[in-house]
Amino acid sequence: METVTTEEKIIRAADKLFTQKGYAATRTRDIAEEAGTNLALLNYYFGSKEKLFKYVVQGKLKMLLGAMGPALSDEHISLEDKISLITENYTNLLLENEELPIFILNELTVNRELFAKITQNTRQIAQPVLEKQLKERGVEISTTDLIINTLSMTLFPFIAKPLITSSGLVKEEEFVKFVTDRKKKIIEWIIKITI
Amino acid sequence: METVTTEEKIIRAADKLFTQKGYAATRTRDIAEEAGTNLALLNYYFGSKEKLFKYVVQGKLKMLLGAMGPALSDEHISLEDKISLITENYTNLLLENEELPIFILNELTVNRELFAKITQNTRQIAQPVLEKQLKERGVEISTTDLIINTLSMTLFPFIAKPLITSSGLVKEEEFVKFVTDRKKKIIEWIIKITI
DNA sequence: GTCTATACAAAGATAGAC
């Protein structure tokens, strides 16, 4: 018997609607209705539409970035395994939340400070370790290129999914198989490029 | 002595503001003011904010997709040159219009039909030729992976620029050099992976 | 904490005069 507070109901309703329709097209009245409550409560708990939105975004952001940092900065995990980790984790996460990248990218253009802290922290810890691991291998590629190449190949299909499917490059119903099959390939490609 | 119609002034003002501030944050009153006219004229010519926005987006879309199709479907251009073409052209275009990818991706999620025609056409003409060229080389990779890999590595840094710079991975003032240097590297990487 | 009701401001859209 799960008890859900009104605050939590509002958060879930907001998450659902913001995700479905975007910030601008979502009306606070609709969020309140979806949550089975009213406008006044929404403002009572969150103060404004924008604050509610930020709350929702923060949760998604942590989901996207949180788990990756510790693994990347672990010296005992090989480069190959780190690449696998990034590709596997992000592919699986985005398969469950296909709208996430666009959602994040949108907010990102407006609210850079919000993201700076988390990403800077992750990078500052992980990059030196990667640097060292690359140097030990005597590889020419920079950590920056390595990271960006891995993220590019993994994330881009999700970001550009509407383009990819509507162009007919990958059929809508084959998309899951496409990105799933790509996981192994990406790891091979990155290793081929990098090492 | 260039004569600019009111309609054209509105278009230019809209392009400028939508690009600077995004759709939601741009007020029709500001567009009208920027164009040196008024709200009523804006609606007289375009009917609504959304229609005006679509008009602006269409122009950008053609810029992004229009030039690429004929080159890709030309049998006399080698695979290597086509990869260079994509990477060079898109990098240069996006250096001049850094906001373009997000702008497009946003509109894309709402307005798929608008994009389907142009992209389908380009793909249908180009893909068979690429297919043939890959087969002649006896290469294992699919045209889909080839295209998506090339676009990924080229476009992703622009799409994720706020993330990349705010994380400190690439400094804001080094970004132009970063993507410029990447052009040559991407071509090498893609060839290494593909051929 | 929760709700109803209401006030207010900002922004998109439109009517009607010229």
Place this chain on the structure above:
DNA sequence: GTCTATCTTTGTATAGAC
């Protein structure tokens, strides 16, 4: 084609009952 004035929707905020 152009403008002024006005309408409508929507986000925000608050008063007051329970």
